[in-house]
Amino acid sequence: MTEVLEKETFSFQTEVGQLLEIVASSLYSNREVFLRELVSNASDACDKLRYAALTDASLAPPEGFAITLSVDKKTLSISDNGIGMNHADLLDTLGTIAKSGTGAFIEALKAEEKDTPGLIGQFGVGFYSAFMVASTVGVLTRKAGEEDAWLWSSDGKGGFTIEPATRDTAGTTVTLHLKKDAKEFAEEARIRHIIKTYSEHISFPVKLGDDTLNAA
Numbered sequence: 001m002t003e004v005l006e007k008e009t010f011s012f013q014t015e016v017g018q019l020l021e022i023v024a025s026s027l028y029s030n031r032e033v034f035l036r037e038l039v040s041n042a043s044d045a046c047d048k049l050r051y052a053a054l055t056d057a058s059l060a061p062p063e064g065f066a067i068t069l070s071v072d073k074k075t076l077s078i079s080d081n082g083i084g085m086n087h088a089d090l091l092d093t094l095g096t097i098a099k100s101g102t103g104a105f106i107e108a109l110k111a112e113e114k115d116t117p118g119l120i121g122q123f124g125v126g127f128y129s130a131f132m133v134a135s136t137v138g139v140l141t142r143k144a145g146e147e148d149a150w151l152w153s154s155d156g157k158g159g160f161t162i163e164p165a166t167r168d169t170a171g172t173t174v175t176l177h178l179k180k181d182a183k184e185f186a187e188e189a190r191i192r193h194i195i196k197t198y199s200e201h202i203s204f205p206v207k208l209g210d211d212t213l214n215a216a
Contacts, residue, residue, distance in 0.1 A: 010162070034129040076175075078174045084142045086146055137177070141173070142167040144170035
C-alpha cells in the first residue's frame with residue numbers, strides 16, 4: 001500500500017455540507033451540548049478499544065482508559081486513549097455520513113421547531129455540533145495497533161484536509177479553536193458545569209487537569 005505523505009484536501013458529502021451550514025450559523029441557546037457529544041464520542045472510542053483488548057491485551061493502555069479535557073484562552077481539547085482512527089476511518093467517519101440520519105436531521109429541523117440538542121443525539125451527527133462554537137476543528141488521531149498518525153482539519157465550510165502527523169499513543173484529540181462569541185467554553189468553571197450536567201454517567205474518568213469531573 002502506498003503511503004500518503006502530503007496534505008490532501010477533500011470535499012464534504014453534500015448532506016454534511018448542508019448540515020454544517022445549519023449547525024455553524026445557528027446560535028442555539030444551549031450550544032454546550034457539543035461537549036456532551038464529543039465526550040460521548042470519546043467514551044465510545046474507549047469502549048471499542050476495551051472490547052478489542054479482550055482478544056489482544058497489548059492494545060489496552062497500561063494507564064487505563066480516560067478522557068482528558070484541556071483549555072487555554074482560545075482552544076478547548078477533548079482527548080481520549082481509545083481505538084483511534086486511520087486515514088480510511090477519517091474519510092469514512094468525518095467526511096461522509098453513510099447513515100440516512102443526516103438527511104432526516106435536516107428535514108426534521110426544517111419541518112418544525114424541535115429540540116435541537118435532542119435531534120443532534122438522535123440522528124448521530126454529534127461531531128459536527130463542534131462547529132456551533134468552533135471556527136476550526138482539528139482531529140489528531142492514531143489507530144490502536146498502527147504506527148501512523150493523522151491530522152484532520154476543517155473550518156466547516158465545505159471541505160477538510162488530512163495530513164500525516166505524530167502522536168505517541170493510540171487515541172484521538174479533538175481541538176476546537178473557539179469562535180469569539182464562544183470563549184466561555186475555555187473557562188474551567190463552565191466546562192465543569194457542562195460535564196456535571198450532561199456527562200456524569202460516562203463510565204470512564206473525565207478529567208480536567210488533575211481533577212476527575214464525573215463519578216467514574
